Amino acid sequence: MALEVVVLAAGAGTRMRSRTPKVLHPLAGRPLLAHVLDTAFRLEPDQCHVVVGHPANEVKAHFQDESRISWVLQEPRLGSGDAAAQALPAVADDATVLVLLGDVPLVRAETLSRCVAAAGDGIALVTIDLPDPSGLGRILRRDSRITGIVEDADATAEQRAITEINTGILAAPKAVLGTLLETLDRNNNQGEYYLTDIVGKAEARGIAVTGIDGHVPEEVMGVNDRVQLAHLERYYQRGLADELMRQGVAVMDPSRLDIRGRLKAGRDCVVDVDVVFEGDVILGEGVQVGPGCVIRNSTLGDAVEVQPMSCIDGAVIAAGCRIGPYARLRPGTELAESVHIGNFVETKKASLGAGAKANHLAYLGDAAVGAGTNVGAGAITCNYDGVDKHRTEIGENVFIGTNATLVAPLTIDDEAYVGAGSTITKTVEREDLAIGRGRQRNIQGWTPPAKRRTDEGR
Ligand code: UD1
């Protein structure tokens, strides 16, 4: 039988107190809605409808590359029941409809499959027992059969004591859903068409209602405010950290690790506290990442050591390199084996050959540094003339003295030396020593200004 998914995502998200639509708020670096859609697509539905509210542009723009979504505009927002009704005309008549909430991000495909399978000719809905059910729709049962859902705003004190809640996820054939949605009204405390009212209506018409247990609270919990979002973020991150540890990575504190993207790590990596991985990151075996590092879209070879507080973005780092502390590797950085990048060194579009070193306070931008070359403290490639970027090519086994200013475009050949404090603007040839600095002059018998004044007073 055909399956179509309807994701309700038009809610105003008032409780987030944000200019950003709620479903675009990130969890593990991706919008809530992206999580819901990923899971929905895993069921391979025939269609996936997403109901958005006005203005929908921001949400749509975010998913413009996703061709599997058919968008539905709900305007005005008249409640979840109305949102579902807006989507229905686009659904095939023989389809079973799975309704998901755009703000319930962590539901598992397996739970959804169970829900769809249980719908039959009636309604199946995912429920769960929560110690604190406040704010949520309560499941009403008689003789263990589900007879309705009462929203928190409309519940009596007695009903509020019920701990079984509605997760909002339900499945039913289109025909059943359509008939029931037509019967909804807005006579409730929020003046909305409640999707949840269809359950009571079904009961009255003899349509079967089946409850599916959601099992894990966080997997079926919604995000209405930033506190709930933070709770789900920690839950999700803990799951990722556990997975990493099972794969052989030592995580010093699984509650202080954030993975916002995809991380692949070899065995015996060690990840210290407060580390953030973003985008696609690949770690070889035995990589050590010190506290406070941020690593984004990068590949690190075996036994690379990243010392505390380093930022690595868009870099490819070969085995045995030592980075940091306080290093900043920017996109286009390529380090061959055993390169050392020390504190307060910044690289951008820079390649360093095997064993090259820049141990302190340097900027290497649009540069190639040959194997075995040593870049001294404070050495800077002046790659920008205010309009264009220029390259600096440094050969192998070169010695760049402290505080050298290398004005690009510039070539320094193999085995050359640059004296400390030099400003270098011309090619330095192989094995030459280049010195470009004012000569030192010593003035004998120099009288400092303070002393001069007392002399005048005499
Ligand atoms: C809803 C359920 C509640 C359930 C809870 C679970 C209703 C009436 N209540 O409450 O029983 O316990 O979810 O998290 O459904 N939406 C629209 N258009 C609208 C209004 C809402 O698309 O006009 C969408 C929202 O984007 C959201 C979903 O419907 O994804 C639920 O709306 P929300 O306002 O978040 O309802 P809750 O109070 O969380």
Ligand code: CA
């Ligand atoms: Ca909600």
